[in-house]
Amino acid sequence: METHVHDVLVIGGGGAGLRAAIAIAETDPALRVALVSKVYPMRSHTVSAEGGAAAVIKPDDTLEAHAYDTISGGEWLCDQDAVEALVREAPEELLRLEHWGCPWSREPDGQVAVRAFGGMKIRRTWFAADKTGFHLLHTLFQTSLKYRGVARYDEWFVTRLLVDEGRCQGVVALELATGEVHALLARAVVLATGGGGRVFPFTTNANIKTGDGMTLAYRAGVPLKDMEFVQYHPTGLPFTGILITEAARSEGGWLLNKDGYRYLQDYDLGRPEPVPVLRAMELGPRDRLSQAFVKEMEKGRTIETPHGHVVHLDLRHLGARVIEAKLPLVRELCLQYQHLDPVRELIPVRPVVHYMMGGVHTDLTGATPLPGLYAAGETACVSINGANRLGSNSLTEILVFGARAGRAAAAYAARAPAPDGPVRAQALDEERRILSQVLGNRSGGERVATVRAAMQRALEEGAGIYRDESGLRRAAETIQELKARVGRVTLDDRSHTFNTEVVALLELENMLDVAEAIVHSALWRRESRGAHQRTDWPARDDAHFLAHSLAYRSAHGPPRVDPLPVTITRWPPGERVYGR
Amino acid sequence: MNPAYRRHHPKWHRARMPIFWWLRKWSYFRFIARELTSLFVAYAAVLLLVELRAVGAGPEALARFTAWLRSPPVAALHVVVLLALLFHTLTWLHLAPRAMVVRLGSRRVPDVAVLMGHYGGWLAASGLVAWVLLR
Amino acid sequence: MPETLVLEVRRYRPEEEAEPTWQRYQVPFRREWMVLDALNHIKDHLDGSLSFRWSCRMGVCGSCGMMVNGDPVLTCATYLETLLPGPVRVEPLRGFPVIRDLVGALTDFLVKLRRVQPWIVRETESPPAQGEYRQTPDELAAYRSYAQCINCMLCYSACPIYELEPGFLGPAVIALAQRYNLDSRDQGREARMEVLSEHDGIWACTLVGECSTVCPKHVDPAGAIQRYKLEAAAAWAKALLRPGSGP
Numbered sequence: 001m002e003t004h005v006h007d008v009l010v011i012g013g014g015g016a017g018l019r020a021a022i023a024i025a026e027t028d029p030a031l032r033v034a035l036v037s038k039v040y041p042m043r044s045h046t047v048s049a050e051g052g053a054a055a056v057i058k059p060d061d062t063l064e065a066h067a068y069d070t071i072s073g074g075e076w077l078c079d080q081d082a083v084e085a086l087v088r089e090a091p092e093e094l095l096r097l098e099h100w101g102c103p104w105s106r107e108p109d110g111q112v113a114v115r116a117f118g119g120m121k122i123r124r125t126w127f128a129a130d131k132t133g134f135h136l137l138h139t140l141f142q143t144s145l146k147y148r149g150v151a152r153y154d155e156w157f158v159t160r161l162l163v164d165e166g167r168c169q170g171v172v173a174l175e176l177a178t179g180e181v182h183a184l185l186a187r188a189v190v191l192a193t194g195g196g197g198r199v200f201p202f203t204t205n206a207n208i209k210t211g212d213g214m215t216l217a218y219r220a221g222v223p224l225k226d227m228e229f230v231q232y233h234p235t236g237l238p239f240t241g242i243l244i245t246e247a248a249r250s251e252g253g254w255l256l257n258k259d260g261y262r263y264l265q266d267y268d269l270g271r272p273e274p275v276p277v278l279r280a281m282e283l284g285p286r287d288r289l290s291q292a293f294v295k296e297m298e299k300g301r302t303i304e305t306p307h308g309h310v311v312h313l314d315l316r317h318l319g320a321r322v323i324e325a326k327l328p329l330v331r332e333l334c335l336q337y338q339h340l341d342p343v344r345e346l347i348p349v350r351p352v353v354h355y356m357m358g359g360v361h362t363d364l365t366g367a368t369p370l371p372g373l374y375a376a377g378e379t380a381c382v383s384i385n386g387a388n389r390l391g392s393n394s395l396t397e398i399l400v401f402g403a404r405a406g407r408a409a410a411a412y413a414a415r416a417p418a419p420d421g422p423v424r425a426q427a428l429d430e431e432r433r434i435l436s437q438v439l440g441n442r443s444g445g446e447r448v449a450t451v452r453a454a455m456q457r458a459l460e461e462g463a464g465i466y467r468d469e470s471g472l473r474r475a476a477e478t479i480q481e482l483k484a485r486v487g488r489v490t491l492d493d494r495s496h497t498f499n500t501e502v503v504a505l506l507e508l509e510n511m512l513d514v515a516e517a518i519v520h521s522a523l524w525r526r527e528s529r530g531a532h533q534r535t536d537w538p539a540r541d542d543a544h545f546l547a548h549s550l551a552y553r554s555a556h557g558p559p560r561v562d563p564l565p566v567t568i569t570r571w572p573p574g575e576r577v578y579g580r
Numbered sequence: 581m582n583p584a585y586r587r588h589h590p591k592w593h594r595a596r597m598p599i600f601w602w603l604r605k606w607s608y609f610r611f612i613a614r615e616l617t618s619l620f621v622a623y624a625a626v627l628l629l630v631e632l633r634a635v636g637a638g639p640e641a642l643a644r645f646t647a648w649l650r651s652p653p654v655a656a657l658h659v660v661v662l663l664a665l666l667f668h669t670l671t672w673l674h675l676a677p678r679a680m681v682v683r684l685g686s687r688r689v690p691d692v693a694v695l696m697g698h699y700g701g702w703l704a705a706s707g708l709v710a711w712v713l714l715r
Numbered sequence: 716m717p718e719t720l721v722l723e724v725r726r727y728r729p730e731e732e733a734e735p736t737w738q739r740y741q742v743p744f745r746r747e748w749m750v751l752d753a754l755n756h757i758k759d760h761l762d763g764s765l766s767f768r769w770s771c772r773m774g775v776c777g778s779c780g781m782m783v784n785g786d787p788v789l790t791c792a793t794y795l796e797t798l799l800p801g802p803v804r805v806e807p808l809r810g811f812p813v814i815r816d817l818v819g820a821l822t823d824f825l826v827k828l829r830r831v832q833p834w835i836v837r838e839t840e841s842p843p844a845q846g847e848y849r850q851t852p853d854e855l856a857a858y859r860s861y862a863q864c865i866n867c868m869l870c871y872s873a874c875p876i877y878e879l880e881p882g883f884l885g886p887a888v889i890a891l892a893q894r895y896n897l898d899s900r901d902q903g904r905e906a907r908m909e910v911l912s913e914h915d916g917i918w919a920c921t922l923v924g925e926c927s928t929v930c931p932k933h934v935d936p937a938g939a940i941q942r943y944k945l946e947a948a949a950a951w952a953k954a955l956l957r958p959g960s961g962p
Binding site: 096145332 | 833
Binding site for chain 3: 590593597602604607608611615680681683688
């Protein structure tokens with residue numbers, strides 16, 4: 001088995017991973033950094049983000065305002081010291097990206113432009129047309145090529161963390177092109193593998209979003225925090241689930257039910273005005289908008305289509321010029337995937353799983369409870385986003401916390417001892433497991449796709465926008481059964497060379513762990529807050545649940561879920577008010 | 581099993597490019613045709629030099645040359661050459677807007693305008709040459 | 716509308732055979748399905764051993780480029796309906812070595828990309844905290860189309876020169892170099908000129924133009940290359956007339 005030794009490994013080559021790698025290379029050029037990704041970095045899901053990244057830059061804005069919007073948007077489950085760090089460091093991070101070439105959209109005088117976004121009282125969302133994530137990712141990737149010290153292992157799939165003497169000392173990875181299993185040893189590891197939206201059947205997420213990094217940490221004994229909080233973005237295209245950015249609403253789009261009525265006014269989100277009003281109506285927070293959709297559907301006021309119920313997003317009154325300038329990708333996507341032109345027609349949309357607020361538990365520096373292991377981006381839960389993320393905070397988060405985790409990992413690696421002997425034995429065990437158990441003789445006749453579809457159905461039915469005890473218990477039981485069934489999956493492909501079926505199997509095993517954490521954390525939280533809504537516990541309960549959930553994997557049976565108090569600094573919990 | 585395979589060392593397959601790759605697509609064929617017309621341009625240049633030499637060699641030489649030009653097979657050939665030259669010129673002109681991006685203040689001059697400008701220049705130059713020769 | 720459609724897929728399993736083969740699959744026909752949906756149906760229900768790359772399924776990640784009926788396309792953006800009645804031939808992107816089935820090796824592109832220094836090169840840096848480098852909307856428009864490249868490699872597949880001369884830098888690499896050359900914040904024109912003006916750089920291009928035709932993001936790499944030819948030629952002429960003044 002080949003062993004490769006580095007000082008810091010970054011797992012995942014998206015926005016957070018690339019930013020972390022660059023931060024490490026800049027902090028300490030002597031460190032040997034390696035970026036390990038199961039896809040080429042420019043394929044990472046950051047590329048699909050559309051709307052923008054928030055940071056305080058305009059004179060009418062303050063850090064306090066950004067922090068308050070974020071904390072209230074997260075229904076007070078955000079750790080306020082982390083939010084303070086985010087809003088403070090955000091402007092410089094976005095300016096750094098600008099210096100690195102990110103084509104932020106500009107005002108006529110050349111300054112960076114900002115737009116309104118959901119849940120924010122003041123305009124502070126920087127944007128690059130409506131392909132912000134694409135431009136951010138390519139800027140980061142191309143800039144990372146400058147740093148010769150950053151090695152890359154493209155299309156290597158990490159299957160486990162190597163842990164010994166209470167610290168993380170590397171990973172085991174499968175090289176897809178050859179099927180060879182390698183040990184990558186390091187003094188510190190940063191997980192930046194994104195979220196796990198693919199545990200649900202209908203999601204904006206790419207195929208690669210399978211919660212791999214979350215599971216790596218979970219299986220190493222690191223808790224997953226706030227996993228019950230899954231964000232449904234209110235506007236996804238039916239059938240494909242492709243995202244229609246919130247920017248469409250911040251530029252003035254309306255959500256209409258089957259009677260052409262702007263139904264959000266019935267849900268305590270303000271009065272409808274002809275132009276967008278911040279923190280009101282269509283610019284309310286995503287959880288409230290998705291919940292409003294479900295209520296409209298129950299009232300029979302949504303439109304039925306062959307691909308489920310939808311409402312309409314109306315952009316016609318914006319005019320072709322605004323749409324071409326500010327929302328060109330939206331137009332392209334509607335023309336390509338819905339055969340309609342948003343300049344003249346209504347866009348059918350429905351809530352779609354988009355983001356996981358929860359993830360690997362970290363502190364403000366990106367450190368997990370396991371020494372040597374760090375996490376950043378959607379993989380991590382700091383927590384910035386609390387019970388509901390505001391749009392455009394995620395792209396900012398990956399930069400701020402990607403950099404923080406990178407710097408912290410670099411500092412740790414400079415002091416930590418070199419990886420030791422026992423991890424090599426662990427790596428050999430893992431190689432044996434992959435070659436004999438995963439790729440070897442398997443029986444049972446189950447197919448990856450069947451088990452995966454069953455998991456997705458269970459999550460959609462039991463852990464959707466509205467949940468209750470019996471639904472969650474049913475989902476939990478199903479996941480237990482599926483964990484047994486996945487052991488009976490037989491592969492059509494037993495080869496070594498670019499075997500994507502075995503990757504799908506490993507990803508499915510990862511997703512089952514993520515699904516288990518989601519469902520059991522949801523069972524534990526007996527209240528409704530933000531994106532987690534329980535019909536049997538419909539009120540918010542600060543007395544008992546102003547706390548994060550920490551899910552610890554058990555060897556047998558359901559995870560243990562413990563509370564972790566939220567850090568409150570300056571903003572005591574209050575009422576979440578929009579539209580008034 | 582492929583006996584040539586060594587575990588974890590798969591051989592990548594490199595496809596050979598067929599000799600008649602340019603027949604695969606209409607746009608490839610047009611490209612090759614366009615490139616081949618440069619042979620006709622070379623021919624036309626040589627013809628011009630020969631003509632100049634004939635002019636310099638005296639009225640008899642010029643008359644012989646002109647008679648040769650008038651013979652039916654040569655005239656037919658030169659119709660083909662003319663068509664090739666036109667094809668060459670037109671494809672060249674139509675590519676000009678790709679290479680020349682002209683900005684007037686804040687707007688980019690549309691490709692059609694650049695193309696028309698080229699056509700205009702060509703016709704003006706041709707007109708001038710024709711006037712000089714035919715007056 | 717038919718109920719099913721036949722896909723003829725190019726397979727290559729280096730552990731089992733020395734040469735690629737064809738395999739036929741019959742898949743359901745749905746009006747809303749792209750070629751990618753058909754391939755996923757094969758993988759999920761008919762033959763899990765078919766390997767191909769895909770991710771975003773919305774035409775922005777660049778993973779799913781393949782040859783469909785001889786043309787390089789993004790399979791996530793190509794409707795089956797436009798390919799009726801079939802059979803539909805699916806092959807890996809031409810011009811790249813094939814690792815397995817529909818998966819090609821992209822290492823050549825990444826090596827060449829690095830050589831043109833696709834990042835902002837500055838002689839004088841100012842710290843980010845001092846504020847953004849000003850750039851007007853018109854200055855942004857100057858390079859915007861070249862910044863849309865998703866690295867899908869369809870242009871390399873369409874370019875016969877890349878197949879004939881594998882040393883050619885290629886359309887996307889040159890377009891990305893131009894994206895930085897034309898960015899008003901960049902000061903790296905000179906730094907990139909040597910690599911671009913090599914024999915295998917812009918001068919290997921004979922303006923077939925197919926790259927721009929197949930580009931799904933309307934980047935127009937052919938235009939980028941021809942524009943740079945003018946610039947490089949002018950720089951060479953200037954250097955000739957004023958030796959020592961540099962390009």
